[in-house]
Amino acid sequence: MAKNSLGREIPAVWKGRTLDPYLDPWSRQPEVLRATRPLVRRAPGDSKLLPSLRAAIEACGLKNGMTISTHHALRNGDKLLNLLVQEMDAMGLRDMGIASSSIHAVHAEIIPYIRKGVITRIETGVNGLIGELVSKGELDCPIVVRSHGGRARSLVTGEVEVDAAFIAAPCCDVTGNLNGVAGPAACGSLGYAHTDARYARKVVAVTDHLVRFPAAPISISQSDVDYVVQIESLGDPSKIVSTTTRLTRDPAGLLIAKYAAEVIEASGLLKDGFSFQTGAGGTSLAVADLVHRKMAEGKIKGSFGCGGITGYFVDMLEQGYFETLFDVQCFDLKAVESMRRNPGHREISADLYANPFNRGAVVNMLDCVILGATEVDVDYNVNVNTESSGYLLHNTGGHCDVAAGAKLAIVVAPSMRGRLPIVRDAVTTVTTPGETVDVIVTERGICVADKHEDLKKELLRRNLPVKDIRQFHEEITQMTGVPRPIEFEDEVVALIEYRDGSIIDVVRRVKE
Amino acid sequence: MRLRRSMLYVPGNMPGMLQNIPVFEADGVMIDLEDAVPLVEKDAARLLARNFLRSYQDRNKELFVRINALDTPYAADDLREILPALPDGIRLPKADNPELVERLDTLLTEQEERLGLPIGHFKIIPSIESAQGVLNCVATAKASSRLVALAFGAEDYTASMEIDRTKTGEELFSARTQVVWAAKAAGVQAIDSIFSDVNDMEALRAETVLVKRLGFTGKSLVNPRQIEVIHEVFRPTAEEIRHALEVMDAIKRAREMGTGVISLKGKMVDAPVVTRAARTIREGVAFGMLEFDLSDEVIHGEK
Numbered sequence: 001m002a003k004n005s006l007g008r009e010i011p012a013v014w015k016g017r018t019l020d021p022y023l024d025p026w027s028r029q030p031e032v033l034r035a036t037r038p039l040v041r042r043a044p045g046d047s048k049l050l051p052s053l054r055a056a057i058e059a060c061g062l063k064n065g066m067t068i069s070t071h072h073a074l075r076n077g078d079k080l081l082n083l084l085v086q087e088m089d090a091m092g093l094r095d096m097g098i099a100s101s102s103i104h105a106v107h108a109e110i111i112p113y114i115r116k117g118v119i120t121r122i123e124t125g126v127n128g129l130i131g132e133l134v135s136k137g138e139l140d141c142p143i144v145v146r147s148h149g150g151r152a153r154s155l156v157t158g159e160v161e162v163d164a165a166f167i168a169a170p171c172c173d174v175t176g177n178l179n180g181v182a183g184p185a186a187c188g189s190l191g192y193a194h195t196d197a198r199y200a201r202k203v204v205a206v207t208d209h210l211v212r213f214p215a216a217p218i219s220i221s222q223s224d225v226d227y228v229v230q231i232e233s234l235g236d237p238s239k240i241v242s243t244t245t246r247l248t249r250d251p252a253g254l255l256i257a258k259y260a261a262e263v264i265e266a267s268g269l270l271k272d273g274f275s276f277q278t279g280a281g282g283t284s285l286a287v288a289d290l291v292h293r294k295m296a297e298g299k300i301k302g303s304f305g306c307g308g309i310t311g312y313f314v315d316m317l318e319q320g321y322f323e324t325l326f327d328v329q330c331f332d333l334k335a336v337e338s339m340r341r342n343p344g345h346r347e348i349s350a351d352l353y354a355n356p357f358n359r360g361a362v363v364n365m366l367d368c369v370i371l372g373a374t375e376v377d378v379d380y381n382v383n384v385n386t387e388s389s390g391y392l393l394h395n396t397g398g399h400c401d402v403a404a405g406a407k408l409a410i411v412v413a414p415s416m417r418g419r420l421p422i423v424r425d426a427v428t429t430v431t432t433p434g435e436t437v438d439v440i441v442t443e444r445g446i447c448v449a450d451k452h453e454d455l456k457k458e459l460l461r462r463n464l465p466v467k468d469i470r471q472f473h474e475e476i477t478q479m480t481g482v483p484r485p486i487e488f489e490d491e492v493v494a495l496i497e498y499r500d501g502s503i504i505d506v507v508r509r510v511k512e
Numbered sequence: 513m514r515l516r517r518s519m520l521y522v523p524g525n526m527p528g529m530l531q532n533i534p535v536f537e538a539d540g541v542m543i544d545l546e547d548a549v550p551l552v553e554k555d556a557a558r559l560l561a562r563n564f565l566r567s568y569q570d571r572n573k574e575l576f577v578r579i580n581a582l583d584t585p586y587a588a589d590d591l592r593e594i595l596p597a598l599p600d601g602i603r604l605p606k607a608d609n610p611e612l613v614e615r616l617d618t619l620l621t622e623q624e625e626r627l628g629l630p631i632g633h634f635k636i637i638p639s640i641e642s643a644q645g646v647l648n649c650v651a652t653a654k655a656s657s658r659l660v661a662l663a664f665g666a667e668d669y670t671a672s673m674e675i676d677r678t679k680t681g682e683e684l685f686s687a688r689t690q691v692v693w694a695a696k697a698a699g700v701q702a703i704d705s706i707f708s709d710v711n712d713m714e715a716l717r718a719e720t721v722l723v724k725r726l727g728f729t730g731k732s733l734v735n736p737r738q739i740e741v742i743h744e745v746f747r748p749t750a751e752e753i754r755h756a757l758e759v760m761d762a763i764k765r766a767r768e769m770g771t772g773v774i775s776l777k778g779k780m781v782d783a784p785v786v787t788r789a790a791r792t793i794r795e796g797v798a799f800g801m802l803e804f805d806l807s808d809e810v811i812h813g814e815k
Contacts, residue, residue: 255536479531
């Protein structure tokens with residue numbers, strides 16, 4: 001057991017893996033060659049088409065102990081991962097690993113198969129019940145939480161070896177050219193799957209919309225795909241779009257958005273060439289809306305918007321406030337439609353988006369990002385993985401990647417949730433280190449990291465409620481009271497990997 | 513001049529909303545113990561409001577409490593619980609006649625004596641919200657020296673008139689005019705009714721522009737999202753301020769020439785024009801838009 005630089009106790013070895021404690025956001029260097037996959041020769045006339053998932057699993061040569069992956073662009077509408085796990089069980093496969101790009105609430109269906117030993121490890125962050133049960137000790141399944149960039153890194157370096165990637169392909173032809181912009185399960189960008197297509201040992205395109213060759217535009221090409229399987233349905237289109245792509249109407253959320261937009265303006269970054277990322281939460285979208293208006297008023301032409309893309313960013317592209325959108329995931333159908341027809345709306349891989357171990361990711365070019373939090377602490381560390389219950393409930397997404405890349409990382413959150421303060425002495429779990437977080441905006445106060453003395457002065461000059469984070473913490477806890485600390489067992493149930501592969505924190509079993 | 517552009521109602525029985533009172537940028541808040549609170553929650557609301565007022569030491573806005581009407585069994589309890597927690601004043605609903613305001617004045621005086629406060633500490637804003645209230649409001653506006661503003665309540669007023677309230681508000685025109693006359697005659701502010709469709713910002717803006725033209729100085733509101741629109745309407749524009757400063761400059765030159773009338777860009781500037789310009793400047797100063805030393809001499813000239 002050693003403490004990392006943030007004071008978090010990290011075991012030396014966990015499940016056979018020697019752990020490298022987190023030191024800082026920048027210094028860890030890659031020391032391996034890029035991973036690779038076997039070359040294959042296909043003769044003209046060879047068919048890749050297989051009749052079923054079972055046939056594909058067999059063709060991939062999956063055996064006990066191997067690892068599969070899927071992508072999460074279908075989000076809570078995804079049926080593929082559940083079907084695969086059922087099929088692997090029916091075939092008698094055991095001790096399998098899942099290295100998908102994310103696990104959503106819909107995948108709670110695999111819980112019985114975890115209990116049964118079909119699935120014994122998850123190499124990705126999880127949203128929902130699986131993480132809760134693992135945190136309670138009711139489900140035995142080690143989890144490694146990775147950011148989007150960190151997951152791409154883990155495949156590119158070969159730290160995670162995917163034996164077979166099953167890529168849900170909303171539109172696909174018989175040779176395996178595929179895209180996400182057509183078909184009943186159209187989800188837009190397939191950015192997360194790009195990495196799998198290049199690094200998994202076998203790649204299977206699974207589609208419910210098989211079209212005549214060629215399926216264009218080509219997002220993932222036939223030169224990377226081993227097999228094609230047609231199934232009845234990839235998922236429920238109504239659940240593929242994110243649920244929260246609407247501006248908040250909550251007055252406190254709107255006030256947070258207003259402050260955040262003022263912070264961006266005061267930072268001096270809002271000028272020609274401005275680049276920007278927000279999530280799809282109601283407050284983030286309200287910030288985007290206000291930034292859009294400020295750009296219109298100031299006749300400011302930005303350069304690019306990035307990340308998960310919503311209709312709000314599409315409007316900004318179409319009105320000329322961005323030249324390009326870099327889209328790793330579409331959050332709504334308007335974004336899907338835009339990617340289909342607008343050449344300025346570019347589909348990018350998770351590797352290009354956020355991998356720290358390549359020759360430069362898009363996040364490094366970002367001016368400003370708006371991020372969320374379940375908790376922050378007086379050192380500006382941010383938690384998005386666990387909640388005040390201590391349960392692992394959310395995946396990291398690109399949180400720590402964009403915070404590290406952007407010039408100005410702004411966390412927006414209400415000052416309290418339920419009856420709990422958002423600012424803590426120390427967050428339950430560190431997702432994103434305080435060294436990469438610049439400003440925390442709540443409806444009751446704006447906290448600015450010490451390294452931004454000029455920004456702090458400018459915000460004060462604008463009569464904004466700038467507060468010292470420790471005093472702000474006191475102020476909020478005076479209203480809420482000090483929450484009773486959560487008690488944990490020693491047992492580590494999940495690792496929180498920083499984007500560079502070092503361990504920034506662990507999740508321990510909650511004492512019930 | 514105390515700004516009362518935006519007077520936000522917050523239901524007294526909603527702790528989540530009470531706790532956000534310090535955060536919003538309304539000029540004033542009216543914690544509601546009356547219509548927003550169901551009968552079974554009157555006690556709870558009273559205690560919550562009292563505790564909130566006690567804990568809210570670092571006050572950054574004016575705080576009124578809308579008590580229940582004086583002829584209800586709740587009003588006396590409301591006052592007894594609330595006043596020791598020191599609100600700035602009471603919003604009196606259903607102020608149909610001056611006698612009700614006088615009665616409240618007496619009750620407030622009694623409490624001030626009991627609490628050792630200077631007499632006149634608690635202010636009053638009566639709500640004119642019935643036909644009878646409108647007919648009596650000229651006298652009501654002068655019923656107490658505590659009275660700082662006259663408020664118009666269109667929802668109850670239209671109910672008492674047995675008519676529907678429209679978004680364009682033609683049906684309210686006469687009543688609003690009467691309330692503004694009464695307020696101006698008594699030298700107090702006039703606060704217009706709430707606008708209940710919190711998603712229709714354009715209609716809210718249109719109504720606010722209308723009542724500002726009539727002479728109202730502020731509006732009651734039901735949702736913090738409405739604050740910004742209302743403040744925008746009541747804030748003088750930069751153009752209006754520039755013009756007002758030009759008027760001041762022109763009248764100064766006129767007086768130097770020994771006259772009280774001068775032409776500015778082809779329009780006559782005389783005393784009423786100067787008075788209006790002075791009001792614009794006073795508002796601009798109150799809104800922090802400029803600094804200007806506006807003495808009587810500047811407005812009216814040396815005696």
